[in-house]
Amino acid sequence: MSLPSIDSFLSALQQQLGxxxxxxxxxxxxRFHTDWSGQPPVAPLALVRPRSTEEVAAVLRxxxxxxxxxxxxxxxxxxAGGAVPVQGCxxxxxxxxxxxxAVDARTGLVTVQAGVTLQAVQEAAVAAGMVFGVDLGARGSxxxxxxxSTNAGGNGVLQHGMMREQVLGLEVVLADGTVLPMLRPMLxxxxxxxxxxxxxxxxxxxGVITRVLLRLRPMPQAKATxxxxxxxxxxxxxxxQRMQGRFGNSVAAFELMWDSFVQASIQWQKLQAxxxxxxxxxxLIDVDGKDEASLRxxxxxxxxxxxEAGEVxxxxxxxxxxxxxxxxxxxxxxxxxNTQMHPPINFDVSLPQADIGRFAQAIQxxxxxxxxxxxxxxFGHVGDGNLHVSTDGATVRGxxxxxxxxxxxxxERFHGSVSAEHGIxxxxxxxxHASRTPQELAAMRAIKAALDPLNLMNPGKVFDL
Amino acid sequence: MSLPSIDSFLSALQQQLGxxxxxxxxxxxxRFHTDWSGQPPVAPLALVRPRSTEEVAAVLRxxxxxxxxxxxxxxxxxxAGGAVPVQGCxxxxxxxxxxxxAVDARTGLVTVQAGVTLQAVQEAAVAAGMVFGVDLGARGSxxxxxxxSTNAGGNGVLQHGMMREQVLGLEVVLADGTVLPMLRPMLxxxxxxxxxxxxxxxxxxxGVITRVLLRLRPMPQAKATxxxxxxxxxxxxxxxQRMQGRFGNSVAAFELMWDSFVQASIQWQKLQAxxxxxxxxxxLIDVDGKDEASLRxxxxxxxxxxxEAGEVxxxxxxxxxxxxxxxxxxxxxxxxxNTQMHPPINFDVSLPQADIGRFAQAIQxxxxxxxxxxxxxxFGHVGDGNLHVSTDGATVRGxxxxxxxxxxxxxERFHGSVSAEHGIxxxxxxxxHASRTPQELAAMRAIKAALDPLNLMNPGKVFDL
Numbered sequence: 028m029s030l031p032s033i034d035s036f037l038s039a040l041q042q043q044l045g046x047x048x049x050x051x052x053x054x055x056x057x058r059f060h061t062d063w064s065g066q067p068p069v070a071p072l073a074l075v076r077p078r079s080t081e082e083v084a085a086v087l088r089x090x091x092x093x094x095x096x097x098x099x100x101x102x103x104x105x106x107a108g109g110a111v112p113v114q115g116c117x118x119x120x121x122x123x124x125x126x127x128x129a130v131d132a133r134t135g136l137v138t139v140q141a142g143v144t145l146q147a148v149q150e151a152a153v154a155a156g157m158v159f160g161v162d163l164g165a166r167g168s169x170x171x172x173x174x175x176s177t178n179a180g181g182n183g184v185l186q187h188g189m190m191r192e193q194v195l196g197l198e199v200v201l202a203d204g205t206v207l208p209m210l211r212p213m214l215x216x217x218x219x220x221x222x223x224x225x226x227x228x229x230x231x232x233x234g235v236i237t238r239v240l241l242r243l244r245p246m247p248q249a250k251a252t253x254x255x256x257x258x259x260x261x262x263x264x265x266x267x268q269r270m271q272g273r274f275g276n277s278v279a280a281f282e283l284m285w286d287s288f289v290q291a292s293i294q295w296q297k298l299q300a301x302x303x304x305x306x307x308x309x310x311l312i313d314v315d316g317k318d319e320a321s322l323r324x325x326x327x328x329x330x331x332x333x334x335e336a337g338e339v340x341x342x343x344x345x346x347x348x349x350x351x352x353x354x355x356x357x358x359x360x361x362x363x364x365n366t367q368m369h370p371p372i373n374f375d376v377s378l379p380q381a382d383i384g385r386f387a388q389a390i391q392x393x394x395x396x397x398x399x400x401x402x403x404x405x406f407g408h409v410g411d412g413n414l415h416v417s418t419d420g421a422t423v424r425g426x427x428x429x430x431x432x433x434x435x436x437x438x439e440r441f442h443g444s445v446s447a448e449h450g451i452x453x454x455x456x457x458x459x460h461a462s463r464t465p466q467e468l469a470a471m472r473a474i475k476a477a478l479d480p481l482n483l484m485n486p487g488k489v490f491d492l
Numbered sequence: 493m494s495l496p497s498i499d500s501f502l503s504a505l506q507q508q509l510g511x512x513x514x515x516x517x518x519x520x521x522x523r524f525h526t527d528w529s530g531q532p533p534v535a536p537l538a539l540v541r542p543r544s545t546e547e548v549a550a551v552l553r554x555x556x557x558x559x560x561x562x563x564x565x566x567x568x569x570x571x572a573g574g575a576v577p578v579q580g581c582x583x584x585x586x587x588x589x590x591x592x593x594a595v596d597a598r599t600g601l602v603t604v605q606a607g608v609t610l611q612a613v614q615e616a617a618v619a620a621g622m623v624f625g626v627d628l629g630a631r632g633s634x635x636x637x638x639x640x641s642t643n644a645g646g647n648g649v650l651q652h653g654m655m656r657e658q659v660l661g662l663e664v665v666l667a668d669g670t671v672l673p674m675l676r677p678m679l680x681x682x683x684x685x686x687x688x689x690x691x692x693x694x695x696x697x698x699g700v701i702t703r704v705l706l707r708l709r710p711m712p713q714a715k716a717t718x719x720x721x722x723x724x725x726x727x728x729x730x731x732x733q734r735m736q737g738r739f740g741n742s743v744a745a746f747e748l749m750w751d752s753f754v755q756a757s758i759q760w761q762k763l764q765a766x767x768x769x770x771x772x773x774x775x776l777i778d779v780d781g782k783d784e785a786s787l788r789x790x791x792x793x794x795x796x797x798x799x800e801a802g803e804v805x806x807x808x809x810x811x812x813x814x815x816x817x818x819x820x821x822x823x824x825x826x827x828x829x830n831t832q833m834h835p836p837i838n839f840d841v842s843l844p845q846a847d848i849g850r851f852a853q854a855i856q857x858x859x860x861x862x863x864x865x866x867x868x869x870x871f872g873h874v875g876d877g878n879l880h881v882s883t884d885g886a887t888v889r890g891x892x893x894x895x896x897x898x899x900x901x902x903x904e905r906f907h908g909s910v911s912a913e914h915g916i917x918x919x920x921x922x923x924x925h926a927s928r929t930p931q932e933l934a935a936m937r938a939i940k941a942a943l944d945p946l947n948l949m950n951p952g953k954v955f956d957l
Binding site for chain 2: 131133134156177178180184186188189191192201205206207208209211212213214215216217218219220221222224225227228229244245246247248264268271272273274275276277315317325377378379380381408411412413442443444445446447448449450451455459462463464466467468469470471473474476477478489490
């Protein structure tokens with residue numbers, strides 16, 4: 028495109044939205060150049076910060092007419108590079124679309140603009156006497172639109188499902204500016220294709236999410252937290268099955284930590300060891316219920332039975348909220364990864380649940396052989412089949428690419444997923460083939476071409492055309 | 493297409509699958525000509541009953557080469573006409589693909605061919621010590637592939653969600669015979685578009701579902717059933733909110749029956765009245781728990797509080813399984829609709845939950861004015877926002893079309909859905925516009941054209957191109 032044409036595009040943009048909502052060139056703040064993924068920063072042609080769906084539609088119509096790519100941006104906390112600008116694009120930040128439009132406590136529904144933070148939704152839910160089903164570390168910065176676009180996971184998946192299962196409706200603007208108002212507040216709505224599903228997890232490649240209708244969940248009246256030492260992975264699965272058999276969907280969390288992770292966490296965060304001895308694995312278990320005391324008794328009884336069955340070697344049940352927080356502190360080591368590893372090589376993979384133990388063993392053996400002395404931590408939302416792995420780049424001669432290739436090769440061998448919850452973005456694009464067949468990728472490209480024939484929406488993310 | 497070409501197509505079909513798997517012309521049994529919707533029967537050009545995914549792919553490749561339409565058929569229990577053959581089509585029945593391939597009790601996963609009945613999955617789940625999340629009246633005949641294709645609802649939605657939320661993976665054959673093996677057994681799998689979502693609820697218009705990976709749910713150890721009389725709709729919602737606030741996701745059913753329905757049910761099924769007096773509304777409530785006696789006590793306590801708050805006028809809690817079944821019998825009147833109404837005009841609509849009471853009143857008033865003496869029943873899965881309405885055609889001068897138009901006009905006015913759980917098929921195609929904007933329909937057509945460019949998959953269902 029010739030420069031005069033770009034100039035006329037930019038002035039049309041400023042005319043449409045007003046100067047305050049448009050920044051161009053060097054005036055675009057650096058924070059919009061990349062996200063938490065560590066991908067190299069890219070300056071967009073312009074940054075727009077619309078305040079309404081109508082303004083988003085106007086921007087997209089204009090970009091469509093001028094064949095300018097659009098990269099939607101939420102809280103920029105993504106770990107896969109999905110919101111990093113591409114050369115010559117308009118970065119479309121939703122941060123000014125942060126209205127909490129409606130909270131209906133009676134029917135447990137919330138309607139928000141896409142730029143509202145996750146934490147704001149969580150707080151609105153609690154104020155209405157309910158809870159929101161998704162929680163993750165970036166809650167204060169990440170935005171609902173980004174959570175939907177990446178189908179965010181986090182700590183509540185075991186009980187409430189991923190972000191997809193919290194979404195009752197979406198308003199989306201397509202590449203040509205068409206608005207799809209899929210916001211009818213019904214749990215059940217079988218009227219043709221459930222279009223909103225197409226945009227959940229699409230990482231902004233099919234349209235811009237502008238408004239979201241979310242369902243809330245009942246607030247549990249009591250919660251029990253236990254830290255449980257198990258001798259091996261199959262015992263951990265047996266404990267999970269036992270707890271779910273007894274407490275059903277009230278098992279709110281089942282996080283597993285391998286000993287290497289536990290030791291790193293204790294050291295990095297200067298914690299006291301939670302149990303007298305070291306064990307191969309520790310499970311953090313949350314259970315919801317009606318009454319603290321009787322719930323603790325029931326959890327103690329279930330864990331006692333598990334101990335008799337040889338599934339549990341030791342356990343502690345929190346006697347207070349403070350003690351529960353102390354136990355959960357052990358799980359918060361990931362916040363230290365960036366300062367303690369040089370650099371951390373982080374993985375977010377999913378595996379058939381029964382195979383997670385064997386997968387971790389295979390990785391450990393593989394890395395032991397190739398990088399003796401490597402420092403690798405295993406932990407994750409094992410109740411969901413989701414394992415996180417972090418390897419210290421300094422302990423593998425900085426061979427980050429080789430570590431990635433080795434791990435994803437094992438994921439492919441175990442028929443796992445190279446991305447459980449973080450998405451593909453730019454970062455995992457080279458490995459997508461390990462979890463998807465060429466036929467599946469062709470079907471995705473056909474969908475992309477159908478909804479965005481000019482390939483203007485977040486081009487080059489997830490897959491190349 | 494000329495006749496010689498059809499002959500060569502049919503002989504190629506028979507050569508591919510063997511004579512036993514192919515019937516043509518008058519040899520096709522009448523049961524494959526229509527479904528439970530009452531749509532006029534249509535004889536297909538041929539009926540094929542493949543035994544494997546490979547055979548399905550071979551059929552679709554052949555149909556694609558000869559430009560022959562394909563109508564997938566499951567148990568033919570659909571109420572919207574989605575599986576009724578179209579002129580000149582191949583009807584593709586999945587009934588021979590009824591293998592229960594794998595049941596993994598430890599991780600709660602089941603893999604089945606698409607032709608397995610819902611009941612067979614339910615029984616396999618129970619044999620593995622778990623339950624399957626979807627249940628509906630046609631369980632003995634309907635097939636899992638059809639349940640997925642229509643995103644079936646039923647009695648378990650409040651607790652476990654629709655069929656969509658039970659599906660972890662799908663194998664689908666596209667119109668050109670391409671097989672998409674989206675069967676990785678992971679709860680979390682953010683690797684590009686979640687393609688399987690596109691086929692759930694697509695009513696066979698995007699491909700043929702051949703295998704399904706399902707998740708099971710923990711089996712509740714105890715269940716309490718209560719029949720609760722409430723004075724008005726808002727009180728019913730208050731009771732639901734109260735029960736969910738106390739029992740969370742353990743509230744397994746919340747079915748509401750208006751008095752007209754209750755009286756018809758008592759009369760048709762020759763039941764004893766369950767309560768001493770008549771009430772405007774009765775709610776059937778199931779709650780899961782750990783222990784029958786303490787659960788009944790807790791439900792009684794909660795209902796006692798609701799009574800003090802004026803939300804409940806009378807209630808009975810089942811003291812045995814037999815009594816629970818007797819209470820649930822009241823909800824089974826719909827099985828009598830076809831013999832008791834002449835004909836029944838049935839509706840399956842969804843509304844913003846808070847508006848269901850006002851919607852029912854509006855319909856009643858509307859019909860009272862236009863068809864004095866009409867007999868109309870209101871009932872439904874109100875916990876899910878799903879209302880069923882049945883009007884006796886004999887009491888509205890047989891003006892079935894006018895009754896439909898009047899009801900769907902109110903659905904549009906209340907921003908509801910013309911199909912909560914039955915789908916669109918042929919039957920509701922004229923009313924789809926009441927729940928979807930032209931822009932949404934255009935996006936659906938674009939998706940359809942992307943995955944089935946020759947419009948061979950179940951053409952003319954859901955929408956016209």
